Amino acid sequence: MTFKEVFQRYKEGTASLEEIKFVEEELEKFELLEEYTLAQIDDSCPGLQELMTESDENEIRGIKKTVNRKLLKSILISFLAAAVLVLLSGPICSRIFYNPNRGYQETYGGDGQFFIDAAVFTELHSPGYTTNWAKAVPGFPGSYHVEIRQSNLFHGREETFSGRIVRGKMAGSESSLTGYYSNILNRTGSVLETYWHFPPMNAFGRKLETFCTTDEAGNDVYQQPQKEIDSQLEQLEELPSSSWAAAYITFDAPMSLDAFSSLYRQWVADQGNLDITYAAVTCSEPGYNMNVAGFDPAGTGVFSEAGVYPEETYPYLRPTTARELNDGEALEEIWEQHFTSMLQYMSDRPQFLTAMADVNGISQEYYEELASYVKDHGIQIFGVMIQGNVSQVISFAEQEKVDGVYVEDAKLSALSR
Structure with a gap:
């Protein structure tokens, strides 16, 4: 395809990003050559520049306006496409992957669906503990920062777990524990096994024959x-x-x-x-x-x-x-x-x-x-x-x-x- 054809597509707004870049580079070369030529003419024939550039400058100004409009249009389209993608990705990911907040809504904060899930699981498997508060805050699409607060009934103190769910899975051993349980990992490498306070193996294990x-x-x-x-x-x-x-x-x-x-x-x-x-x-x-x-x-x-x-x-x-x-x-x-x-x-x-x-x-x-x-x-x-x-x-x-x-x-x- 000739430069004339590419330039015509450029003016019509149908050029690709690669073609736009090509035309703009050529125009930049043209401007440099023009400046150099005018400088040479001015040095050899003072006053001749005004005779030669009046129509040329009008054409150049028109080309620059066209270039600026096309460039602004391309930037605006790219920005809008990116914005739409970001806005749509959140709801889509929330439906595809686990959304801890889907279900029963919070009344006072930290007492919604995620809290009920954590509270039931705690009572089933964590002797001497209760879950008092649990919250999941959306982050990047498909990602949630979660925090769970439990009470140690014997000592009367609160212990907190915080981590990150990404695409329906806890971030594993890369997710950090806070406070008393910082950096404690269990034999499987999961921070969750330690946090949920499962009974020691020799507490009930003999009766279970494990x-x-x-x-x-x-x-x-x-x-x-x-x-x-x-x-x-x-x-x-x-x-x-x-x-x-x-x-x-x-x-x-x-x-x-x-x-x-x-x-x-x-x-x-x-x-x-x-x-x-x-x-x-x-x-x-x-x-x-x-x-x-x-x-x-x-x-x-x-x-x-x-x-x-x-x-x-x-x-x-x-x-x-x-x-x-x-x-x-x-x-x-x-x-x-x-x-x-x-x-x-x-x-x-x-x-x-x-x-x-x-x-x-x-x-x-x-x-x-x-x-x-x-x-x-x-x-x-x-x-x-x-x-x-x-x-x-x-x-x-x-x-x-x-x-x-x-x-x-x-x-x-x-x-x-």
């Missing part, structure tokens, strides 16, 4: 030796009488919700100075699943106001404390509905699980299997986490039929943080 020791003959031993139990209780006895302790306890045999209700009323409702903050539920055959699932029988989890989510679909999903119950209302019935509702709720949140809980084989199918097992076998409590005055913790371990004791923490008094 943790054992070996005897002198090399045989696997899942039963905790009695001398280990006695040793832990003796160490608790050496603490000042004002001390408080948090301990995992497992029972000789799983108990029904009716039996657990009697135990709960005896130790928590009637005596005081002792809290059962977690009840571990048998959800699979021994050795099949390494995860522990349970609930907080006191209902200390924090949820939005009633009516935020469909309560007919998830009855008693919002924790209800024993103090709120009417006289004679069966705790065991509420616990059963609450626990099964949590399993159903999490199985309905696959995108949250993929983004925020992709550890230890947890998935939508995992909760479906748990729900199926509980439906077939009923809810059986095989262990608890208790917190309270050290004398009450010792009494509980000595008076109940227990086969495992794992002291998680201790402090000098109820006021200690």
Whole structure:
């Protein structure tokens, strides 16, 4: 294609960006040559420049105006195209990838869909913790900065996780923890496993048959030796009488919700100075699943106001404390509905699980299997986490039929943080 043809396309506004660049470079050469020629003519023939350039300058000015208009038009089109792309990419990515805010809307801030997801997951798997606040702030398309605040019930302190979800997945080990858990990674390299405060392996692992020791003959031993139990209780006895302790306890045999209700009323409702903050539920055959699932029988989890989510679909999903119950209302019935509702709720949140809980084989199918097992076998409590005055913790371990004791923490008094 000749320069004349390209230049004609340039004037008509149909030239490509490459052709526009070519024409502008040629025009720049023309201007330089013109300046040089005029300078030479002016030096050799003073006064001749005015005779030769009057019409030429008019044509050059016209060309410059055309060039400027075409250039401005090209820049404007490029800018508008980029702006449209940016504006559309956000909503499109929000529909393609996980959007933590899609669903129940916030009322006061940090209490919307993402909060409910985190709160239910925390109660199921994090003994001694509750989620108080959770927020996801949109960033680049398909990206969210997330922050979750949990309360450590034993120490009465708040712990915060912050990270970044990109295209439906947490940014893995590249995502940072803040505060107490900074730069702590678990064996899989995921910051999430540490943050969710799963119980230590040897707390409930013996009952699940996912943790054992070996005897002198090399045989696997899942039963905790009695001398280990006695040793832990003796160490608790050496603490000042004002001390408080948090301990995992497992029972000789799983108990029904009716039996657990009697135990709960005896130790928590009637005596005081002792809290059962977690009840571990048998959800699979021994050795099949390494995860522990349970609930907080006191209902200390924090949820939005009633009516935020469909309560007919998830009855008693919002924790209800024993103090709120009417006289004679069966705790065991509420616990059963609450626990099964949590399993159903999490199985309905696959995108949250993929983004925020992709550890230890947890998935939508995992909760479906748990729900199926509980439906077939009923809810059986095989262990608890208790917190309270050290004398009450010792009494509980000595008076109940227990086969495992794992002291998680201790402090000098109820006021200690």
